Amino acid sequence: MATEQPSETVSQVPTEASKPAKLPPIPKGATIRRRPIPTRTPSTRASRRIYITPKTPFRSVTARVRKQLDKNLREASASNKAFTNRLASNKNASLDERVRAIQRHSASKDGGIGLEDAGEVVVLGTGRAIQKVVEVAMFFQKQQDCIVRLKTGSVGAVDDVVVEGEEEEWGGEGEERTRMMSSLEASIKLK
Structure with missing residues (x-):
């Protein structure tokens, strides 16, 4: 008869030590x-x-x-044309050498016109702008030629607490506070 070993369970409830400390209230x-x-x-x-x-x-x-995205595509195709120009400039190369050069180039690029080098555009928003980032991501997800990836995160924003009479000084004797804001980044790339 098998005996059951007590299994370790990880508590999902945050403890007091793992919770971030609340910021103290600002002075009057x-x-x-x-x-x-x-x-x-x-x-x-x-x-x-x-x-x-x-x-x-x-x-x-x-x-x-x-x-x-269009600019990135033009730059990627220009780099592909640069390879073709280098290959054509070597007039003394035999047909076998040219074929091997093309095979090496296509093996490193996986064929195609070089869209893997076309780069990506990242749209970022924090706080209330997250909704706008989602709308832009949905728009480009519906496009046939785009791939969209979403990534969530947090950003630390620094605020200054300014007491009356110290407003002329920027960052002088005032206290700095860091608050965390939610952020969303949409990475848009051509297929």
Whole structure:
């Protein structure tokens, strides 16, 4: 007869130690001055980041994304043409050498016209702008030539607590507070 071992269970209820500490209330007569949310540089040269707000016009964002995707496609096809020009410039190469060069190039690129080098456009929004990012992602998901990936995250925004009389000083004696904001990033890429 098999005996059952007590199994370890992981509690899903957060403990007091794992909860983030609440910020203390601001003093009377003080105001909060919000700084711009910090931006990150793109991880690759081929990706372009577009930050949007809740008031950014939908058509403006879709036009900027499509324009950047077209630009990325032109740059990728130009690099493919550069390979063709290098291959054609070697006039003394035999047919066998040219065929091998084309096979090496197509094996490294998986054939096609080089859309894997076309890059991506990342649309980012925080807070109330998340709804706008979802709308843009849905628009491009319906397009036949686009692939859309969504990624959630959090961003730390820094605010200054300014007491009356210290408003002339930006970041002088005031207290800094960091708050966490939800963010959504939609990565749009050509198929």
